[in-house]
Amino acid sequence: MPWTSRRIRPRRAAALVFVTTLTLAVSTSAGTERLAPGATTAGPIAVARSDAHDACLISGGPAVQMSEGLPTPGGYSRSTGTVRALTLMIDFSDAPGSGPALDRFREFFPQTQDWFRTSSYGRLDYRPEAPITDWLRMPKSFRAYGIERGAPFDPGYRRLVQDIVTAADPQVDFRSYDFLNVLVTPNAGPSALDTVLSVSFAGNPDAPVADGVPVANASFVYSRQDDGSGSYAQTGYRVLPHENGHVFGLPDLYTQAGGSAVGHWDIMSEDWGANNDLLGWHKWKLGWLDAAQVNCVTEHGTSEYTLTPLARAGLGTKLLFVPLGSRTGYAVELRTREGNDETVCRPGVLVYKVDADVDTGRGPVRVYDSRRNSGGCTRSPNVHAELSDASFTVGEEFRDPGQGVRVRVEGEDGDGDYRVRVTRE
Template identity: 50%
Template structure:
């Protein structure tokens, strides 16, 4: 497990009202779930967003709304996942269940623990055998964008129905919050050609277990990714089960990335990358004093610690409306941000009316036109790799100005936020 350094900071408010705006929400257990040990129960008392910076917006899809709708898996405390393994008659598994499971665990769980500062204890359980599908892979019509359609005798509904028929007697799905389905990596096209991995979550899918438990918040992982942290495709998909949207453009337009390697909901390949501070707030990973909301006109000065550390202020949010906000955070190289090549202050715009795949978060580029600083790091889009603002630089847009005043020897960044709104 990665060690997370800690640092304490002070925040000075000079004119504008800058408030910590989160509040504790008691953990709730699913019916039939095993009780958590005392340490996990303490972690589950995570803070949830509220106040003028807790933006509202799309509710029927994964989006950047501060409050995740009911039906998605909880993203803090002890979250239990059942991991199932499938292969096909024309693509039998070429390895053991333990080998396939080992591609993802325990590293995926360790990543969540580190990124959440211990607030998420993701416990995966493996169903220790391959489940052979009844038909060849092609017969299910699995392609990118294939839906979960109960009216179809193919696609993900058919695959899931066969899974339940094979395991329903020996798996109590009421004990689990999330379902991970790992397909034999030789089934379907390689990930370098097309990405099939997908998550279906947010509510009932039209398929229940024999005990009436809805089959939902299920991620299907295909092929085998490359790089030293290929397990993160599972973390990306589980992020959808937690209610996070895709940050990359899904229309195939080839537009430059909106967020790049600053969040695994955009780029989940290559070296480790941490979640945006907005996502950490949304998922209940930040304490009440770690988010500063600036809802009124004026000027305030703040000290930010990088997201790779546990303590200190992690997010400044300036609401532009009930659906849009400017966010400010500090990023530095660390265990869950291995590719950061320009430590600094990351500024982004969050839009909760934009659906996933349409750019709901857009990072401001402090060095527009540059080739970036990623130095050819595999699977890292270089354009935004040097998007952070450093000492002496200023971001200004939508009546909001962020001046980066400097960085101290402990890696803390001091910023001045001026809002005219």
């Protein structure tokens, strides 16, 4: 059965429905080297690993929707090498496109390309292609499709996808692309400040077929997602990297209370407003970290590690993971003000719990706040401010007495790396 979630912004309510069907095939190809430009692989990339990582490959039950477990199941788009994103701009008789369709394209590109290039350390070569440069008119009015909250399994939504395929097929070979972006004219439906209709098909083998292949991974973006600050031109594109995160197999991290579980530390939690990156767990899940950059902390006792900033390309430890069993564990990483994390207002060590047995949109990740009830350190509109200063700095310690886990930040060196001491009793 499809599952429905609702996103609530900290200041304005905005509904987002995300529905997905998971396939059970597991990707088995693994690699730790940078892929050359133009290199491609089939399906999601398995995480780079060695035998020492086995205990950290947590997994959820078979009924979990878009589990945070490793590896990502088959059916999603690959997330390393070259990916080609078919991008179509569509309009309707009751919502005709305003201005050139390519202006809509430019709202998202090249910003989305640049965001993924930076986040992946150059391992994802994202190529948006718009073979149809005009608005693609749908045969029915927007109202006739009955789309309200972006549920892709609804009959109206299936009709829309089929109509898109029929309209585009004479000019498009769908077999040539890895996934589909549909940029809907923004005057179709309500403002994103009121209701977010943007949605993704992800890993859905039951999708309509085009040129013999299912349109299994597709992201739809509707009205302009503005955080109310007047900065849409700089930040409005970020809804598309969020939606594309789903076609790569990443779940929603927000909950019914908005971004309160993760805040602004991952674009799968909050995708509006000021820039932010992905968590280290997601970078490992997407194949962007080498095995040597991830330490699986299984030994009892105390161990010391040097963390390099997650946003910084190059060698060094980017992620520590302390497994608490086969389904959950603590992740530890260093977040600093650079790369896609340019608006981090309190650099430091982020500690969060990953639970592979929790559905998308139900809080599969929880960030631990080093300064609870502080009000946070950001003033960006509509950002969940409380967790913006969650990171731990030198001399501070995270403790879980029940699990016998402690993470203490020991120091910072001249290169901006942090020394971290992890204790497992």
